Amino acid sequence: MAAWLTAGGCATTAEHKMETGPLVIAHRGASGERPEHTLLAYELAIKQGADYIEPDLVPTKDGHLVVRHENNIVETTDIAQHPEFAARRTTKTIDGVKETGWFTEDFTLAELKTLRAIERLPQMRPANTQYNGQAEIPTLEEVIALAKRAGAESGRTIGIYPETKHPSYFAALGLAIEPKLLAALKKAGWDRADAPVFIQSFEVNNLKALHQKTKVRLIQLIKPATAPADGSYATYREMAEPAALKQIAAYAYGIGPELTQILAADNKPTTLIADAHAAGLKVHPWTFRAENAFLNLAYRTGTDPAEHGRLLEEIRFFIGLGVDGFFTDYPYIGAQARESFRTPAK
Numbered sequence: 267m268a269a270w271l272t273a274g275g276c277a278t279t280a281e282h283k284m285e286t287g288p289l290v291i292a293h294r295g296a297s298g299e300r301p302e303h304t305l306l307a308y309e310l311a312i313k314q315g316a317d318y319i320e321p322d323l324v325p326t327k328d329g330h331l332v333v334r335h336e337n338n339i340v341e342t343t344d345i346a347q348h349p350e351f352a353a354r355r356t357t358k359t360i361d362g363v364k365e366t367g368w369f370t371e372d373f374t375l376a377e378l379k380t381l382r383a384i385e386r387l388p389q390m391r392p393a394n395t396q397y398n399g400q401a402e403i404p405t406l407e408e409v410i411a412l413a414k415r416a417g418a419e420s421g422r423t424i425g426i427y428p429e430t431k432h433p434s435y436f437a438a439l440g441l442a443i444e445p446k447l448l449a450a451l452k453k454a455g456w457d458r459a460d461a462p463v464f465i466q467s468f469e470v471n472n473l474k475a476l477h478q479k480t481k482v483r484l485i486q487l488i489k490p491a492t493a494p495a496d497g498s499y500a501t502y503r504e505m506a507e508p509a510a511l512k513q514i515a516a517y518a519y520g521i522g523p524e525l526t527q528i529l530a531a532d533n534k535p536t537t538l539i540a541d542a543h544a545a546g547l548k549v550h551p552w553t554f555r556a557e558n559a560f561l562n563l564a565y566r567t568g569t570d571p572a573e574h575g576r577l578l579e580e581i582r583f584f585i586g587l588g589v590d591g592f593f594t595d596y597p598y599i600g601a602q603a604r605e606s607f608r609t610p611a612k
């Protein structure tokens with residue numbers, strides 16, 4: 267059981283955590299209910315109680331940072347409907363994966379601003395398609411401004427949790443993400459250790475370099491398979507071992523593992539949370555989603571992959587295991603799960 271669930275007595279860090287609970291991180295915004303990475307999705311996430319909103323960052327040709335999960339924007343924008351850009355459709359290999367589509371680094375910000383976001387999973391989330399065409403691709407600065415504005419209006423601190431996407435690939439193109447990100451944080455007054463900001467990356471070397479340049483908290487993302495694109499480790503798997511976790515703790519505040527690295531397929535919890543905590547690292551896993559297709563088998567309801575299962579119970583289970591925060595496409599369910607620990611049943 268997590269220490270903060272059992273703590274009591276005087277005002278301790280554990281008690282403070284009992285009051286605040288694990289962080290609810292809106293994964294690409296409230297992306298279960300709005301097209302991902304739009305101000306619509308972020309605004310809803312904040313209304314639903316998210317502490318942090320997550321922008322994944324990729325650069326434009328003219329050096330701005332925009333918010334998309336991939337630099338290939340074919341699945342999340344209406345670019346295929348723009349004949350003026352048809353000739354820029356191309357095929358590239360990014361971190362070893364061949365991709366065909368349209369890529370942010372081939373467009374100026376002004377050009378990208380003529381596009382509109384669409385729902386990535388129209389079969390799984392058909393209700394979200396009513397918002398297709400309504401929202402622009404946001405810039406990092408627009409997301410920071412929203413977080414600050416919403417924080418001031420709500421009286422809560424709303425933070426941002428940016429992810430550097432394909433950092434080595436973009437650095438090789440002369441479009442490094444990190445300097446732009448640090449400049450934006452500095453401009454926002456969020457270049458401090460206590461700023462409501464976490465910077466995350468699936469690569470290692472860019473986080474190590476960031477550690478030399480900023481006090482902002484850094485999160486090392488890991489996965490069950492494959493390896494970091496920068497060649498820093500032979501596998502992600504070894505990065506979850508206690509020896510590697512100690513190395514990660516030298517530059518990072520925490521790790522962001524995939525859910526199955528905490529609750530294995532046999533439904534038995536792994537030692538990852540305990541190992542990370544022993545190394546002095548926080549644990550922020552990804553990604554809780556309500557649809558059966560994404561849920562642990564034990565929390566599914568019925569056989570329709572798009573039907574919502576028992577996500578609240580799944581999140582409660584992970585909170586009980588001791589996660590310090592979690593990414594979810596449904597921040598309202600995340601906030602409810604956290605609240606249910608604060609208010610014990612009568």
Ligand code: G3P
Pocket residue numbers: 293322335429466487522552553593
């Ligand atoms: O950043 C945490 C989680 O979002 C990593 O997965 O692929 O959704 O960026 P992805």
Ligand code: CA
Pocket residue numbers: 320322429
């Ligand atoms: Ca992400």
